[in-house]
Amino acid sequence: MSILTPRFQRESFASGAHLRVVNWHNTPHSGQATLRADLAWYAQRYDPVLPEDLDRLFETGQWGRSRPGFIPAFYDGYLNNATVAAPVCAELGITAWFFPPTGFLSVEPPEQVAYADANDIVLMDEERSQPSVAMSWDDLEVISRDHVVAAHTANHAQARHIVTAEDVEREVLVPARRITEVTG
Numbered sequence: 001m002s003i004l005t006p007r008f009q010r011e012s013f014a015s016g017a018h019l020r021v022v023n024w025h026n027t028p029h030s031g032q033a034t035l036r037a038d039l040a041w042y043a044q045r046y047d048p049v050l051p052e053d054l055d056r057l058f059e060t061g062q063w064g065r066s067r068p069g070f071i072p073a074f075y076d077g078y079l080n081n082a083t084v085a086a087p088v089c090a091e092l093g094i095t096a097w098f099f100p101p102t103g104f105l106s107v108e109p110p111e112q113v114a115y116a117d118a119n120d121i122v123l124m125d126e127e128r129s130q131p132s133v134a135m136s137w138d139d140l141e142v143i144s145r146d147h148v149v150a151a152h153t154a155n156h157a158q159a160r161h162i163v164t165a166e167d168v169e170r171e172v173l174v175p176a177r178r179i180t181e182v183t184g
Contacts, residue, residue: 019069020046025076027085028124036088039072046070048095051148072096075152076121077104079132082139090146098143099152102175104134119156137182144183151175 022042027035049069056062063069072089074081077100089096107115109132116123116133127133140149153162153171162171 019049019071021071021073023073023075024081024085025074026078026122026124026127027074027080028126029080029084030124030126032084032088035085036092039088039092039094042070042072043092043094048072050095073099075099076156077101077135077140077152078121078127079130079135079139080127082135082143086143086147095147097148097150098140099150100135100140101152101154101156102178103155105137105140107134109134121156140179141182149179149183151179 020042022038024035045067047065047067047069049065049071053064053069056064072094074085074096077098081098081100085096086098101119101121104112104115104119104121112133113123113128115121123133135143143149151172152175154175155171157167157171162168
């Protein structure tokens, strides 16, 4: 922890106001039972965290939770994040965080496998023959009703490749604006 972290934040973390951020990417149907068991384990021990919880902690040092926090994070905009992960989270009463690369959501289904391969979005063999592998903008809008949604660049770009103002506009700002338009 940085010495620049305000004292009340250090004290809050020391008293148990800390987070577990657990990342998932692809959540195939074949792994649904494992995902459910993993999420249930976390839900029994930790409180799902919302953006307002983080805002309160960093602004006031008040955690407002009786247990440590948990952020289940789902990356890369896979269709199965919408058809497997979001329903499992709903079943368990968990608010999750979804981070899709917005370019993937705009690719027509016949081109999605090629896009995934070209943009370091790893597909499982069972997905390659499916008609669609990316969630749609409609799927994202539905997810946003119960979960937190944030941009994960436009094209799954690595931070080291986002260097110019044009890169920032294309990969960071445009995706954030588009997600805001879709999710409100």
